[in-house]
Amino acid sequence: MTTGKRRPRERADPAAQRYVADEQGQVRIKVRARYDGNGRLTGEYDYFYRRQDSNGWDALDNLTIGGEPVPWFSPLSVDSARNVAIGFIVNGGYDAIAEFALDGTGAGRLLMARDDVDVDTLIRIGRQRRVVGASYATEKREVAYFSPELATLAENLGKALPDQPIINIVGASSDEQRLLLIASSDTQPGMVYLFDKAKRTLEPILPVRAGLTDRAMGRMQPITYPAADGTQIPAYLTLPPGSDGKSLPAIVLPHGGPAARDEWGFDWLVQFFTARGYAVLQPNYRGSSGYGADWYGRNGFKAWDVAIGDVNDAGRWLISEGIARPDQLAIAGWSYGGYAALQSQVLDPALFKAVVAIAPVTDLGYLAGDARQYTNYRIVRDYIGEGPHIDDGSPRRHAEKFAAPVALFHGTRDLNVDVRHARAMEKALQDAGKPVIYHEYEDLQHGLGDSKARIDMLATIGRFLDEALGRGG
Known part of the structure; x- marks a missing residue:
């Protein structure tokens, strides 16, 4: 008989960040966040599991592989047939995929690991989200199926x-x-x-x-170039279709994040630039993720000088190779990439002749302050750090150094980087007597996910670069 009545099967855990169910829909994993005395997230987590015949929770700890302890495991999937949890561990400084028994023994085995890049994605298919492989990116993305x-x-x-x-x-x-x-x-x-x-x-x-x-699309070619200290920086070079790759207008396009990386594949922003005759270089500067803990280093904010130095060296390489005309070299970026584009002017104002920054971070103090009312404030503050690099690494505070004209774009509902970053950058440049244009998009978030807004933005960027680089007419 159907009564329409309902009752809770289990009360919610207010500290739970996520649950993981098996392919039968049974919840088997719980991830709880830790909070400090002020009710803010610490960035640390506790993991719990359920045995197949129990509704209780046991700590998912004391994990081992080959008898060696595993200090960190982030479970993403549960295979009930084999009674194991599958997820990420760190192996030799790189993210890897492993599985651990959910029977109290904590015994596990390594499923996939590399010694050059992170294994970063589980491949799952079907309605039960069955794990069938994992993926990683070297020069190109690869999928290894189990x-x-x-x-x-x-x-x-x-x-x-x-x-x-x-x-x-x-x-x-x-x-x-x-x-x-x-x-x-x-x-x-x-x-x-x-x-x-x-x-x-x-x-x-x-x-x-x-x-x-x-x-016709430009082909993306994996390359490396030397940074000032001799480190080889992986990058992707895309030339305009039919180009011989010599003496071109060119754009360095650093990715966002900074805990991210560019990959081989279709990129609409890259293809917009190549369709207009630009060579585009996308550097995976130090501070990028995907290349292990050492490459990630202290991240692209605490060690901004290393990351931005690598970005500027990308422009110098384009010139030294004869790919870019020195008087028609620009830099563009979105989010952290926009920050990198602006901060490049602080390090070397003469290198790039035009700067495009979309939804950029412009002040590291703002970035931490914007999170103050949220539970992740401590995580953001610790990620950005404290000290002289906050002032040195904030392009808004060094507008007087800028030599190139700047184009800024931002959405008013941006939850990742508050719109005040772009507004304050525009004011700082105006106050310093520097050329700047600013387009603001009402009610749009960080990705500017609106076709009309993106069309307007691209058209404006095209006109801005043509004028700044002397390509009009």
Whole structure:
């Protein structure tokens, strides 16, 4: 009989940050955040698990692999058939994938690890989100499948489709006999396919960006260049279609984060610039994630001088190689990339002839202060740090050093970087008598996820760079 009545199965844990269920829908893992005496997050977590025959919680600790203790494990998935949790550990300074038994023994085994880059993604398919592999990025993103069948399938599809695309399995039927795939590359925005295992058919469903079908795209080439101290910095160079790569207008495009990295593949901002005749260099400067703990270092804020030094050295390399014209070299970036673009002027005002900063951090003191009313304030404060680098590393405080014109763009509802960063940067540059334009987008957040706003922004950037670099007419 249906009564419409309900009762709670289990009361919520107010400190729980997330739960992990197995493929049967049974909750098996709980992650609790730690708070300090002021009610702020510390950045530390406690992990708990349920045995298969219990509703109680046990601490997920005393974990070992081969008898050696594992100090940190972040579980993401549970396989009930084998009664194990699968997730990330740190192995030799790099993120790796491991599994641990949920039976009280804490015994585990390493599933995938590398000694050059982080293994950073679990690959899961189907309605039960079954773990079938893991992924990492060297020069290009690679997927290593635990299933030989899927490994062979992905390899064969990659060979059959044009431009040797990256194959992502993004969906599956309940019996996993039909798979939804996205194939994409640096010159192909992506095509969605339906693969039928039984029929051995691959049917195109729809393009990811229909408006770019059959348009010529710039090819992205992995390269390295030397930083001032001799360290080889990994990067991606994209040249305009048909270009010989010599004496071009050029743009250094540092990524956001800074705990992120650029990868080989389609990038709409890169292709916008190459379509306008620019060479684009994307540096994975020190402070980027994905290359292990040593490369990440103290992060791109505490060690901003190292990160921005690597970014500026990218511009110098473009000139030294004859790729970029020194008088038509610009820098652009979004979020931390926008910060890097602005801070590059503080280190070397003469290098770049134009600066584009989208949703940029402009004052490290603001960044910490903006988090003061939130529970993550302590984490943000510790991440940014304290000391002289706050003043030295805040471009808003050094507007008088700027030699290049600046274009700023920001959304008023940005929850990542408050709009006051761009507003204050514009005022500081105006007060210093420096050329600056600023476009603000009402009610948009950090990604400016509105087609009209992005069209306006790109059109404005195009005009700004043409004027600043003397490319008009």
